[in-house]
Structures are given as structure tokens and as C-alpha cells.
Amino acid sequence: MENIIEVKNLTKKFRDFIAVDSISFNVKKGEILGFLGPNGAGKSTTIRMLTTLTRPTSGTAIINGFDIIKSPAEVRKHIGLVAEKIILYDHLTANENLQFFGRLFNLSKELIKERSDKWIRRLNMEEWGDKQVGIFSTGMKQRINIIRALLTEPDILFLDEPTLGLDPHTSRLIRDFITELNEKGITMVLTTHDMHEAEILSDRVAIIDQGKIIALDSADNLKKTIKGISNPTLEDVFLALTGKEVRDFTKKYTSSHRGHWRGPKITRVR
């Protein structure tokens, strides 16, 4: 299958901290790539670089045939982003938000209306279109937020923890919707901490740790690499590969300052 994203030696440094360390990988057209990694591993920074929001220190990526550094404006026309923070204005209504963001892409008012109505119906938000987003629950906001990312009918959708903090009903609704969109041909890059979610949604899983991709394969293939545990889960794979210490951005600094500081062990719940 054809590669829709080709990442080549992508690196991002913040002063002397290397957030993303020369990673290279490809995403095939039409697949869902699960992007896993401990907090501070470089997932969000990678997504920000791929969506042209952060400039790489070195390396580049080709998205849908366009270079993220040379032609960021072209790249932007083909991608949608559901970021960690919900991209909606609390004081505007759902429809006003959708119109505003749609108009930025020079879509006609009618087209925006047509597309947003269709998805608002699909995600059971019909009654809320003309209400200000500020009164919405997180789950409702996230639904509108996803519709916002879809207005341009992008070829690629970047989803940074789309179900974080949502109740099981909304999480299920959104997962089903992601599958549905994928079936229509949208390629997705999905970060999550929910191993179950990663497993059921992703065609392939990339595990990133300390700015490097340490594994990239289908969930089943990754599980086969685990020896000594019967019926290993994706969580087992994840813990085996990334180690069992709590690893955080801040801890890296602490450990480098104090020498041999070691974090508490995670108690694994199965």
C-alpha cells in the first residue's frame, strides 16, 4: 500500500532537551496508526510537527505528497487535528464555532452547514447546535471538536487522546465514529494511553519512548515478541518495552541531577 505519511529523521530539541530524537516511520494510506508512549515521550511534539504547528529542529516529513517544511500551507489543506486541548470557543455556539473554523479554510457557508449538520446528527448533537459551547460537558465538546476537524473532509486525521476524560458511552460513540471514518478512507494517527482502545482501533502500533520509536508493528505481532507471559496484552508489550518505572519529563531532570534516583515501581493490575 502507498505511504501517505513519510517521516524522515524528524528531530525536535527544546534547548538541550531532545523531545523527538530522529524518528523515521511511514503511515500507509487508509490505516489507523496507534501512537503509544509514556508521558513526555514525544507523542504530542511529533503530532505538532506533523501538523505544522511546531517547526522541527531537523529532518522532515512528507504528508500526502507535500513537505511539512517547504509547503506547510498545502499540508494544512489535507489534515485535520483533534488536539489535547479542545479547539472551540466557549462563548460561541457550536454552529458559530464550526462556521468560523470552516470559513478559515474558505469553505462556503452552505457547504459548512451541510457537512456539520450531517455529523451533528450522527453524533446526536442536534439539539445543541445553537447553544454556546461553554455550557457543554467535555464529551459534548469533544464531539463538536471532532466535527470541526472533519469540516474540510481531510485525508488524514490526527487524534491526540480523543477519549481522554470521557465517560464510557461517549468513548464508545467516538471510537465507533473513528472506525466509521476510517472505513470511508480517512487515514488516522491516534495517540492514546488506553491500551484497549489502541488495540481495537489501530492497524499498527508505534511505541515511542524518550523521543525514539522503539517498536512499530501490528498489535498481534508485537504480542508475539513477549516471552514468559501466557496471553500477553498490549499493556504487557508496552511495559516490557518501556520499562516499569514511572517515566516523566520532570523525572528525567531529577534523575540526571541526583544521579541514581529511581522512580516507584508500577503495580501492574491485570
Place this chain on the structure above:
Amino acid sequence: MKKTLSNIWQITKKDLLEFSRDHIRLMTFIIMPIFMMILTGFIFPSQSSLKNVPIGIADLDKKETSQKIIDAIQEISMSDSYRAFNIKMYKDIETIKEGIKKQDINGGLVIPTDFSSNILSNQQTTLIIVEDQSSPQISGLITQVFEKLIDNFSQQLSIQKVETILVAYNQTRSPKISPRAIVQPLLSKIEGLIPGNPNYFEFVAPGIMAQIVMTAVLTGLAASVSREKEQGTLDGILISPISRLAIILGKALSQSIRGLVQGIIVMLLVVFIFNVTIHGNLLLVILLLLLGIFSFVGLGILVSAFTSEQETATQLLFMFQFPMLFLSGVFFPIQQMPEFMQKISHLIPLTYAVEALRKVMVLGAGIADVKSELIILLAFGTITLSISVPLFRKMITR
């Protein structure tokens, strides 16, 4: 080009819509200039602020002439029907000083025992003005009034005396010598550019207008950009194909509109509530406000490029705004400041905006009279914008 313009307008419209929905921000937006005007208008001292000020008089002479002075003081009124002074009689200078110490009175006058006898015997007499050093502004006014009054009295007395001398000297001489001309050969007359006496309020109104417009643009712009950074909504705009220029100009435009509206609210208040007459061209006033905004947009963009949190931005700006308010001559004339401060004043664009607005609003100056200020404001805006816009583009996708 057309696309950029329409993108700018989309951002502006969204910002204004968002702003109009935020009731608290909307309220402070309207109430703040009203507060500013009312406070500065009424708190600062002016001549008309002498209303029923308690003063003490010790009349040690107790003759007809000394009573005349007291009556004259009694009659003084600055404006409306209020008497300027509320006179309390004291028995000597010591009791007057006691009275000031207790703050029963804000000043005093001692008429000495030999007052009328000295006048009759052609001797000089000293009247003592006792000042209340705890409030220099009020006591300055009282002293001024007393000195003027004593001066007038003294003149009247000398005119009478000269007249008697003239009568004895030569009555038939023609043309007749006027005793007034001998006592006071020189007179002065004040002629202003506009009718009437401008008060402190007319001085401060243009300054407040310029200042409010500046604050709106500077803080408003930086806060609006950093708020969107913080909330993450800026990413939603940045990921669209519109240019960085359109984003920042759209934001600048919405803040400028807000600034201009606030400036106009102040102008309306000044005209209709505080009875200030605007002597110059109204369109020129608005042009100056616009240029004032323009001169600050660049600085606003600069701050918003560097700060990622709203709180940092507001604090940073507050640190500059407060001294700027005093250095730019909004409240006190720059000419009063020490020389090195005057030099700093002339580095601040607000100074020129205030000066030009004052010229136009108070003195009725035309566009040619404020040409140099217009050029400086324009240059300041152009330079800061040409530095800050590329910087903003660079900083926004770090």
C-alpha cells in the same frame, strides 16, 4: 490580497462576537473609562475646589478698616453660589496655629493691632498669613487668594493717598493725572486662543482618551493572543491555510475597534457630562486616536509573540503602562518634569498622541499644526510593526 482581507475580517468578527458574549468583560469595558473620567475629573484640585474651606482670622485691630478686609474675604466665591471660605474668628496667632493643628481650619490671617493706625499715619503694616503645611495644594490656593486680596486693598489705599497728595500738589494741571496710573502704571491682560478658561478637566480629557485607547490595544491584543495560546484554540487557527499575517492583523483590528469605541465613549462622556468643548475638528480627533492605536499595535504584537501565558502578558504590560501614564503627560505637564525624565517622555508614542490630541481638542489646532506628531506616530507604528510581524510569524511556530 482579497483572501487575506477576508481572512482578517473573519478573525476580527469572531473576536468581537466572542467579546460581546462575555458579559463581565463587556461591563468593565464600558465602566472603566467612566470611572477614570469621574475620578480624575473630581479628585484633582482646581480653583473651584475652594468651597466653604474653614479659615481662621484674628482681628487684633477691631476697627472699621480691618472689618472691611474680613467682609471682603467673606464675599469671595469661586463658582456657583458657594462661599469660598467659612470664617472662624480667633483671638491671636497662637490660637490660629492650634486650630490648624487640630485641622479645624486650613489656614489663617492675622490683622495686627496697629493696622488702622498705621494706615492713618502712613506706615507699612504686615498682615500674617498662616499656612497649613499638611495640605500644600489647598494652602497654596488660600495663600494666593489672601495675597491677591491684600494687594488689592493696598492698591486702593494708595490710590486714595495719591489722590490726596495730587489735590495738594496741583489741581489745575491738565490733562488731569489719574492717581490709578501712578499707583499702577502697568497692566496686563490675558488673551487665550479659545474663549473661556480651560480647567484641569479639559487638560486631562485628551490624555485619558489617548491612554484608554492605548491600554485597550496593548493589553487587549497581548491578552487575546496569549489566551488563545493557553486555551489551545490558536492551534485551530494556525492549522488552517490562512496566513500568519492575517491572524495577527485580524486580532489587531478587533482590538483597535474596541479601543476606538472606548475612546469615543470617553469623548462623549467628556462632552456631555463634563461640559468640555472640543474646539478642533472631530474627524481629526478620531484620526489621531486611530494613529495612536496604530503606534501601539506593533508593541502589542511584540508582547504577544513572546508571552505564552495571559497572566505574564498582562503583568509585563502593567509594569510599563503605569510609568508611561505619568511620563507621557496624561495627568501632569511634561514641562514640570526633570530633564532626564522629559527625555524618556519623548521616547513614548503616547506622549505625542496626548500632545496632539490636546492641541486639537483644547486649542482647536488643525491638521497642519499637529503634522510632526502625526509623522512620529506613523513612524513609530511602522517601525514596531515591521519588527514585530516577522517576529510573531517566527515565534508562533516554535
